[in-house]
Amino acid sequence: MHTAMPQTAPVRSGLPSLSLKQAQSIGQSTAKINLWEGAVRSGKTVASLIRWATYCADPPVGGSLVVTGKTFDTVYRNVFGVLTDPAIMGDLAGLTAYTRGAPTATIIGKPVEVITANDAKAEARLRGMTCGGIYVDEGTLIPEDFFTQALARLSVPGSKMFVTTNPGSPAHWLRKKYLLRAAEVSLRSWKFSLDDNPALDPEYVAWLKATYVGLWYRRFILGDWCFAEGAVYDMFDDTRHVVDILPPMSDWLCVSVDYGTTNPLHGRRRHAVRRRGVAVGLAAARQAGR
Ligand SMILES: Nc1ncnc2c1ncn2[C@@H]1O[C@H](COP(=O)(O)OP(=O)(O)OP(=O)(O)O)[C@@H](O)[C@H]1O
Numbered sequence: 001m002h003t004a005m006p007q008t009a010p011v012r013s014g015l016p017s018l019s020l021k022q023a024q025s026i027g028q029s030t031a032k033i034n035l036w037e038g039a040v041r042s043g044k045t046v047a048s049l050i051r052w053a054t055y056c057a058d059p060p061v062g063g064s065l066v067v068t069g070k071t072f073d074t075v076y077r078n079v080f081g082v083l084t085d086p087a088i089m090g091d092l093a094g095l096t097a098y099t100r101g102a103p104t105a106t107i108i109g110k111p112v113e114v115i116t117a118n119d120a121k122a123e124a125r126l127r128g129m130t131c132g133g134i135y136v137d138e139g140t141l142i143p144e145d146f147f148t149q150a151l152a153r154l155s156v157p158g159s160k161m162f163v164t165t166n167p168g169s170p171a172h173w174l175r176k177k178y179l180l181r182a183a184e185v186s187l188r189s190w191k192f193s194l195d196d197n198p199a200l201d202p203e204y205v206a207w208l209k210a211t212y213v214g215l216w217y218r219r220f221i222l223g224d225w226c227f228a229e230g231a232v233y234d235m236f237d238d239t240r241h242v243v244d245i246l247p248p249m250s251d252w253l254c255v256s257v258d259y260g261t262t263n264p265l266h267g268r269r270r271h272a273v274r275r276r277g278v279a280v281g282l283a284a285a286r287q288a289g290r
């Protein structure tokens, strides 16, 4: 459990005092994909939106600026609620305008498209666009094909994506395909804890930490990507446990058969047999590092 007090850093007038993590993330978010992840209420959205507002003030030349999120309601509340709040944005709040449900907004005087991702047709809404910058609210709630299509839109030199999210399952595509491949995909991320929000009442923080247990504690307080409780093999990690070649087995313990009439195991085709069987055995002791 975290007990450290938030560290604070001086910031420009008009904006709130920021924690060190918030200030660092704003200053360092110059990668192609910039991801704020971690605990609930930890200050991710505020930091990412201060960064996004400054980005909108001076965007790369050419291309649209886009705000995306699951629904118009969540975007209205999570993004524009903060951008238009003078307590957070100071005088800059008056330069942002948005009507709930509208497809366009103004941020720091710049026109911005608002595109939501809550249905199967969402990805098609992005096709054909050229984007200079994209803000993604709650990345784990966005369909993967929408996110993939959004990245392809960032063809303007210097264009960037800014994403916030709480953690999900370790198997989530956002973690496996992007967070764990940060160097390959030019992603920079910051993991936030409750102590990184300088505005939270310590009593509320202590109550939240004491109240959440199990999966909720690990995901939303510790900010870890972990499996839902009740998962039968919650230690299963497919980066460690899925192999192309089995090690030599010294003992076979069982071979199970997935009996079914829809996807029968013992079909005539050889690949049907390969896909459906489960074999459990003991291999020789693992060598160090393997
Ligand atoms: N530096 C700050 N100064 C003042 N208030 C802040 C600051 N950072 C965050 N807050 C406030 O703390 C609350 C939580 O912050 P924020 O919404 O950024 O957290 P979050 O990590 O995005 O949370 P969630 O995971 O629930 O979306 C908000 O009410 C926000 O206005």
Ligand SMILES: [Mg+2]
Pocket: 044, 045, 078, 164
């Ligand atoms: Mg948030």
